[in-house]
Amino acid sequence: MSARNSAAAQAAVLRARARRGVWQRLLAVLGVRTGRVRRADAVAARWEHGAAGEAATARLVAALGAQGWVIRHDLRMPGSRANLDHLLVSPCGTAVVVLDSKHWHRGRTTTMVGGRVHCGTDDRQAQVDAVASYARR
Template identity: 70%
Template sequence: MSTQNSAAARAAVLRRRARRALWRRLLALCGVRTAAMRRADASAARWEHGAAGEETTVRMLAALKARGWVIRHDLRLRGRRFNVDHVLCSPCGTAVVVLDTKSWHRGRPTSLIRGRVCCGTEDRHEQVEKVAKYARLVEAALELPGVAVWPLLVVHGSPVAGGQLEARVQGWDGPVYVLSPDRLVPRLAGAPKVRDPRRAALVAQRVDSVLLPYTETA
């Protein structure tokens, strides 16, 4: 995964769309930004911030490859447009991790408030619900009995209370873990106790057949 991940690509598309017309390009060359350009630039900046967090996660996860994990980034299910930030196949061949990266406000802690994940006082529980939904859809598409799909969310910037939260969402049996970056790799590295390279390879092959590289279109 390069710096042109889906979030970075989305930012580029937003900036390009705002400057598509000839007169807008001329204004941009003169250093003049229209209201549409300013809105697009603000939105693009948010996407670029998210892209930086995804790149950090990619670098961190690279350490798991030596332990037998198969790792993919920026994928989508056939027939669907949403993207999955990271998908990991365990070396034991019994688990697939659907991991979403978030970059939240550094000055606001992430915690559970009345059972909902919040950044400061802002409710962010819908992000937890989304990764659980992605995991549910991936699980159904893989059709691999005996292979568990785990939804995880890693938060950059905002300190996660205790380093780890166990959130619950409707429609998902079990917790959705919300982790600080320093907890991510140790938690995954410590999960599989045995290796089954043949089974792991078959799971990775199935993942590659069901999930496609995500592309952002202008």
């Protein structure tokens, strides 16, 4: 099963909404990008960057399927806007692994600093804590 990639879908929605309306479509045909369109494109680019990370993780874990692991991607969390990027269940069913793809800067090392996860100098612990809460649910 491949990732449905809700991040990529979100990027497409953002781009389409920014170009909705007669004037926006006309300006787009003329090659004019309004501030609204530029902002939407910037946000959409971040979603697409995340989608690429999710797709790369899906490719990496795909081989586990041949070994009996059940793999699911892009699962919506009931009662929430959040999703699980990847859920893996071991062949015997006793291990469940929740993976959240992060496409952080490849030139920066991910480390633990004072018990907190950092990517370069950026503190990313809040993202780790959020995924841990999803896994508990």
